[in-house]
C-alpha cells in the first residue's frame with residue numbers, strides 16, 4: 096500500500112474523514128450535508144445515463160467508506176449482495192476456502208454452490224494458519240472473516256493474504272465486525288473487503304446495505320469494474336434513501352464504536368465471573384462478545400427472553416445492545432455451540448446493561 100495522499104483529505108484522521116467526506120464542494124449557499132438524489136434517470140449525455148449505473152448519494156457514501164478502508168468502494172443493496180458479488184468472481188467449478196464457521200449466509204451460499212456442483216468448498220479452522228495455507232493450493236478464492244461470526248476466532252490476515260497471493264488465490268475479507276476503524280484488510284494485502292453496512296457502518300438498525308472495497312491498484316480497479324458490472328446487471332441495487340441514512344449513521348461511527356467497545360470489555364470481564372457462564376469468547380477488541388451458558392440451549396433461550404434493556408433480536412452493530420442464541424437459525428454451522436449467546440454491545444450505560452444481563456443469567 097502506498098502512503099501517498101491521493102486526495103487532500105488523506106492527511107486527516109479517519110475520525111475526521113468520516114465526518115467530512117461525501118459532502119458537496121464548498122460554495123456560497125451550497126448545502127452542507129450530502130445530497131439525497133431520488134431519480135431513476137438522468138438527462139442524456141452525462142457520465143451516468145440511468146440510475147442502475149450510478150447515483151450521487153451512492154458516490155458520497157462510497158467516497159467516505161472507500162477512504163476509511165483505503166480503497167475504492169461500491170455500495171450494494173445488502174451485505175449478502177456484496178457476498179454474492181464476490182462469489183460471482185469464482186469461476187464455475189472453482190475452489191473456495193472458507194472458515195468452518197462464519198456468517199451463516201456465507202455458509203449457506205457455499206453449501207448451495209457445493210450442492211449444485213458449481214464449486215468445491217474447503218472448510219478450514221482459520222486460527223490454524225498452516226492448515227489454511229495448506230488448503231490454498233489449486234483454490235481460486237479465500238474467504239475470510241476476522242473475528243468470525245459468532246465464534247470470534249481471529250485469523251492471521253497478513254500471513255494468509257500473502258500465502259494466497261503467492262498462489263494466485265483471491266482473498267476476500269468480511270470486515271463487518273471490525274469496521275475500518277479497527278482493521279483495514281486492504282493494508283494487509285486483501286483483494287476485496289466486504290461489509291454488511293446494515294451493522295456498524297450505518298449503526299441504527301434501520302436499514303440493510305452492503306459495500307465492497309477494492310484497492311486502487313490496476314488489478315483492484317479492474318476487479319472493481321467487474322463488481323460494478325455485476326451490480327448493474329444483477330439489478331438489486333441500493334436505495335438512495337438507505338444509502339443516505341447509512342452515510343448519516345457513518346458520521347458517528349467512531350463515537351458509537353468507542354462506547355460499544357468499552358461496554359464489551361466490561362461485560363466480557365464481568366460475565367466471566369458469573370456462575371451461569373461456562374465460557375466467554377471475546378478477542379480483546381470489537382464490540383461483540385459470545386457467551387456459553389450452563390444449562391444448554393433452553394437456558395440460553397431463557398437468558399435471551401428475559402432481558403429488558405437488551406433487545407432479543409438477530410443482527411448487531413446498532414446503538415441498541417442485542418442478544419440471541421445463534422443456533423436457533425437453521426443455517427448456523429453445527430460447530431457453533433447450542434448454548435452460545437451472541438451479544439452485540441450498543442452504546443447504553445454499561446451499568447444498566449450489566450444489571451439487566453446478570454439478572455437474566457441469574458434466572459437462567
Ligand SMILES: *Cc1c(COP(=O)(O)O)cnc(C)c1O
Nearest residue numbers: 173174175198244271291293304
Ligand atoms: C449481517 C452480516 C452479513 C450479511 O449482511 P446483510 O446486510 O444482512 O445482508 C454478512 N457478514 C456478516 C459478518 C454479517 O454480520
